Amino acid sequence: MVDEDKLAKVLLAVRGSSRYASVAERTVRRIATTALTASGGEVGDAVKRTKRGLHEVFGAYLPSVPRYERTLEAIRAARDEQALRDALARAMSSHASTRERLPILSEFYAEVFAHLDRPPRVIADLACGMNPLAVRWMPIDDDVVYLASDIDTRLVAFLDSVLTAMGVAHETAVRDLVGDEDPAPADVTFLLKTVPCVESQRRGRGWELVDAVASPIVVVSFPTKSLGQRSKGMYQTYSAAFIAHAADRAWQTVELEFDNELVYVITKDQIV
Numbered sequence: 001m002v003d004e005d006k007l008a009k010v011l012l013a014v015r016g017s018s019r020y021a022s023v024a025e026r027t028v029r030r031i032a033t034t035a036l037t038a039s040g041g042e043v044g045d046a047v048k049r050t051k052r053g054l055h056e057v058f059g060a061y062l063p064s065v066p067r068y069e070r071t072l073e074a075i076r077a078a079r080d081e082q083a084l085r086d087a088l089a090r091a092m093s094s095h096a097s098t099r100e101r102l103p104i105l106s107e108f109y110a111e112v113f114a115h116l117d118r119p120p121r122v123i124a125d126l127a128c129g130m131n132p133l134a135v136r137w138m139p140i141d142d143d144v145v146y147l148a149s150d151i152d153t154r155l156v157a158f159l160d161s162v163l164t165a166m167g168v169a170h171e172t173a174v175r176d177l178v179g180d181e182d183p184a185p186a187d188v189t190f191l192l193k194t195v196p197c198v199e200s201q202r203r204g205r206g207w208e209l210v211d212a213v214a215s216p217i218v219v220v221s222f223p224t225k226s227l228g229q230r231s232k233g234m235y236q237t238y239s240a241a242f243i244a245h246a247a248d249r250a251w252q253t254v255e256l257e258f259d260n261e262l263v264y265v266i267t268k269d270q271i272v
């Protein structure tokens with residue numbers, strides 16, 4: 001059993017830092033609980049471990065707090081499609097995952113959507129980062145409902161405002177994929193570069209999510225270069241892991257390989 005007084009001290013210290021102040025309390029609590037156990041109850045060490053843990057799963061992707069207000073103003077002020085896309089691209093470049101995808105955004109979504117067997121009405125984007133801003137590059141109908149979630153309240157509030165500004169029907173939520181209940185049903189669910197990040201927090205949970213999401217189509221992707229741009233055999237590792245996981249499931253899968261990203265479009269409801 002973790003000492004609640006010590007845990008409260010760790011939470012206070014971590015959430016007092018501007019970097020992690022808006023990460024969901026339950027996420028910080030989960031990581032701090034593990035850190036306190038690993039540090040043998042030493043509060044200072046547990047604070048360091050918790051910050052390191054939050055850096056690995058969140059801070060490393062969003063290295064500084066984006067200027068949400070200013071970015072939102074630029075998006076709202078955009079007077080034509082090009083100005084809007086420029087403002088959205090600038091916002092997406094603040095998150096490592098979307099920054100890597102920016103040069104191939106149109107091609108990426110054209111390919112992914114070409115492999116869906118029907119146009120989706122509801123799209124869920126889990127552990128979404130800034131990816132909901134890419135909706136402008138997705139070949140979708142005007143009445144699509146976009147469900148976006150991540151663990152940071154400021155990020156999620158920003159996404160909510162941007163989707164409202166663009167007139168995209170949506171629901172946003174602060175959702176921890178490790179501790180919270182499984183996400184709502186959707187026609188297509190994106191789990192982009194998310195399985196390894198969730199696996200690092202609870203082994204088995206990332207892969208379990210691919211099974212658990214209530215979607216006939218799940219788009220799962222893996223990075224093939226680290227944040228430092230080294231490839232380190234990541235294609236081999238993740239493709240082998242995916243093939244092993246898919247082997248005893250009645251899924252149809254299509255593999256798409258992009259510059260930094262390996263994508264699988266999984267159709268779960270096919271009769272094989």
Ligand SMILES: C[S@@+](CC[C@H](N)C(=O)[O-])C[C@H]1O[C@@H](n2cnc3c(N)ncnc32)[C@H](O)[C@@H]1O
Binds near residue numbers: 027130176192
């Ligand atoms: C590798 S990034 C991928 C972002 C986005 N899916 C993309 O590909 O552009 C991982 C994202 O997962 C989020 N995240 C980390 N742990 C999470 C958790 N337990 N539950 C939900 N989201 C989480 C992070 O905040 C980060 O935005």
